[in-house]
Amino acid sequence: MPRTRTRNDAARAAQDAQRWASVVAKDKTADGQFYTAVATTGIYCRPSCAARRPKRENVTFYDTCAEAEAAGYRPCKRCKPNELVPGAQHAAKVAEACRLIMEAEVVPKLDDLARAVGLSPFHFHRLFKSIVGVTPKAYATATRQQRVREKLGRSTSVTEAIYDAGYNSNGRFYATATDILGMTPTNYRGGGANAEIKFALAQCSLGAILVAASGKGVCAIFLGDDPNELVREVQDRFPNASLIGGDREFEKLVAHVVGFVETPHAEWDLPLDVRGTAFQHRVWQALRAIPPGETVSYAELAGRMGEPKAVRAVAGACAANHVAVAIPCHRVVRTDGSLSGYRWGVERKRTLIEREKIK
Numbered sequence: 001m002p003r004t005r006t007r008n009d010a011a012r013a014a015q016d017a018q019r020w021a022s023v024v025a026k027d028k029t030a031d032g033q034f035y036t037a038v039a040t041t042g043i044y045c046r047p048s049c050a051a052r053r054p055k056r057e058n059v060t061f062y063d064t065c066a067e068a069e070a071a072g073y074r075p076c077k078r079c080k081p082n083e084l085v086p087g088a089q090h091a092a093k094v095a096e097a098c099r100l101i102m103e104a105e106v107v108p109k110l111d112d113l114a115r116a117v118g119l120s121p122f123h124f125h126r127l128f129k130s131i132v133g134v135t136p137k138a139y140a141t142a143t144r145q146q147r148v149r150e151k152l153g154r155s156t157s158v159t160e161a162i163y164d165a166g167y168n169s170n171g172r173f174y175a176t177a178t179d180i181l182g183m184t185p186t187n188y189r190g191g192g193a194n195a196e197i198k199f200a201l202a203q204c205s206l207g208a209i210l211v212a213a214s215g216k217g218v219c220a221i222f223l224g225d226d227p228n229e230l231v232r233e234v235q236d237r238f239p240n241a242s243l244i245g246g247d248r249e250f251e252k253l254v255a256h257v258v259g260f261v262e263t264p265h266a267e268w269d270l271p272l273d274v275r276g277t278a279f280q281h282r283v284w285q286a287l288r289a290i291p292p293g294e295t296v297s298y299a300e301l302a303g304r305m306g307e308p309k310a311v312r313a314v315a316g317a318c319a320a321n322h323v324a325v326a327i328p329c330h331r332v333v334r335t336d337g338s339l340s341g342y343r344w345g346v347e348r349k350r351t352l353i354e355r356e357k358i359k
């Protein structure tokens with residue numbers, strides 16, 4: 001027998017032994033990395049399935065659901081291996097990893113990051129890339145480059161890797177996004193009654209970011225320090241909707257939104273699904289007409305809308321904006337030019353304005 005063959009067999013046997021150990025341990029971090037098919041039942045499972053453990057001799061491992069199904073196995077009804085693991089949970093882990101990368105002095109090792117968030121390095125790497133759009137290493141590099149630029153006082157904000165991966169690479173992203181969003185027809189009123197709203201968390205240079213979308217468009221972009229807080233906010237905003245952790249397709253959309261947030265002069269190119277009064281819609285339109293790099297006062301904005309007396313109502317509509325950055329309420333300042341409040345923190349407002357000043 002040729003040597004390489006022997007070596008491959010040995011490697012395969014070692015991998016199978018490791019996989020079996022994960023099954024015995026019901027190791028959740030192994031989920032998604034391989035599937036366990038049981039000859040006697042014709043069923044395949046996630047490694048962590050809570051059902052009774054099969055006998056080793058009846059088990060075959062597959063790398064993907066498709067392979068297991070091609071071999072004639074059906075998905076287990078209990079662990080639903082062909083459905084995605086809840087996206088929000090994963091996104092929170094990735095958000096945590098992004099925070100670790102940003103706070104670290106030296107680029108953290110993949111193994112250390114994976115361990116910190118409780119995933120295997122392989123799974124973590126794949127998950128990170130699917131959510132952020134780039135590998136942890138590329139993200140770390142981009143973060144560092146950004147830091148260097150900040151030190152030099154030049155262009156501050158573009159996380160180029162994210163931009164390339166999530167924003168710039170696909171001119172037809174709008175069509176894709178509409179497909180992603182359009183999967184579930186929704187009809188939401190009164191806090192999203194009967195609507196399905198998908199959401200996912202990610203990390204951007206402004207901190208944690210939560211993106212939520214109905215079947216019609218992006219309905220919330222929240223920024224903050226604490227991802228859990230953002231999840232609570234979205235629950236408060238849509239108390240009657242079924243909130244669903246975004247799947248992998250949805251996370252592409254989130255990567256796209258993060259790319260947009262990181263790119264000061266980018267144009268918003270996704271459908272929005274924002275609900276408000278006719279007046280609020282007019283204010284939001286007027287906000288979107290303010291070019292990046294420019295700031296206006298509430299009075300000026302009211303003037304531009306032909307409603308010079310409605311300054312207060314204009315300010316109220318700005319404050320009622322739920323899609324940070326996409327509707328750029330951060331471009332409105334006090335008459336004397338000083339920063340007024342910002343739902344997502346005055347520091348973030350300052351950062352956004354300063355970034356946009358750089359051509």
Ligand SMILES: [Zn+2]
Pocket residue numbers: 044045046049050051076077078079080
């Ligand atoms: Zn199962």
